Amino acid sequence: MIEGELMPKSATHQSYLDRLNRVDDYIHAHLEDDLSVERLAEVACLSPYHWSRIYAAMRGETVAVRIRRLRLQRAADRLANTDIAMDKISMLAGYGSTDTFGRAFRDVLGDTPAQFRAAGKHAAFKKAVSTCDAQGFPVSVVTLPEQRCASIDHVGSYMQIDHAIGRLFAELSKQGGLPETPSMIGVFFDDPDAGEESELRSRACMPIGNDIAIGEPLGETKLKAGHYAQLNYTGPYAAMREAYRWLLGTWLPASGYEPGDAPIFEAYLNDPSQVPQTELRTDIHLPLHVLR
Template sequence: MARLQTQASYQDRLARVTDFLYEHLEDDLSFDRLAEIACLSSYHWSRIYTAMRGETIAATVRRLRLQRAADRLANGDLDIALIATRAGYGSTDTFARAFRDMFGQAPAAYRAAGSHAVFRAASAAANAHGFPVSIDTLAPQRCAGIDHVGSYMQIDQAMGRLFAELAARGRLPAQPAMTGVYFDDPDNVPETELRSRACLPLDDELAIEAPMVETMLRGGLYARLNYTGPYADMRGAYRWLLATWLPASGYEPAEAPILEAYLNDPREVPQSELRTDILLPIERAS
């Protein structure tokens, strides 16, 4: 029990660091300040973070800043120089090199021709068969969840908290199958009010206690769109699935939220190789 409590304490400290990063991602970040938030020695805390989170704190900051930059490029018209500044880069050239390393394209090329643009073109052409969609029947699945309110691009903040809660109880699977549940339409709900939930399926009767939320994922028919690419581009995939594929499919949306099943880890693969199943709950049209 003491060992689990100690592990829970470390996980909680690092979760506080992650929360601080999201709140101050565009500020100057002091490693000494992060050590204070973690309540750990300034000599050792960053090595503890790397050992427990699988990437250095510098890599986490860089990844989160560039993901936010990609979202702005794919889904807005903010000037690239300003995006670079907000991502913490002193010049557009330095930003472009870092962005290309992570996303495989320069910022301007990504804005013009990233995967979001491919889905946008398919939607404009009313091409309902441009991307593979399968119809699958899924069993109901009991999950532990952590709620998140705010940008969908930041749901991994809730995922980190969920990992910490399960790890503290010694119940974190060796290969956790993460699922995101998305309750609101980001085109109609302010970003600060978007509701989502990070979920992890459980195979046993583990008691699910606060701040975790017991969640039963709906069983039944789903349209599965296999998406490969940056999370920032997925809004275009959603629009194609809902506006182009669905009306031509012979199905109607069911009364349940869309799910995302994450098939690999952004800490381990390039953004262009991230794989996600977008799962739209459906029923046969009457």
């Protein structure tokens, strides 16, 4: 390139996407560390005067909002699914006091951390499991066609699959294969109660047409056609573990079905960056084998 000549617009756009992807990778890997604006500007290799506004314009939310959302999402997961002390959860979420943490948590989740731990949506699922309430939550049996998906693998906490979803979205957009109305799916291969969290295998998927080429680093995944139990869940992702326990431990044994030979997948019906966590809608799909 001749000195002083500008890069082609396509190359410039991809350069910005690559740099913002590095920022997202760094945020997920260091969510409990000090994520200063200056450090993230270094990761992005962009001017500290402008990079955060570029991030917000290209990602649809400010970097501060994203960090706050991800930290509180992880805190909600710990409150719902562990016995870690409240003050430690507050510290890991980056808050200097439990009072400040409590106010921020209530703003996003609608309850204080103590209320969420004691009576959040996960607590309702636990009650349903303990009472074997087979009528407690909406489940329907649906028949789905085979779905061809572009996909990218994720290893680690299921609560961090949104990282893989973001990379899938960006990569498919780069390859020109992004559908006009994209839909996101998470496929989960392991029992989170039976193994190390760092080794859990999942896959971010996006249904695409058969005429769309899929290039590396993406792969192709085909979701099986067949019967599925579809549980309609509304609420924070952190509380879904008990929904799974209810579906598998209460609904399935009373249903007359057996589980099919395929992994469970989740279809995400709205965007966590656009709606409160209390309004997130997810359809959990359990493959079924119909007994003859």
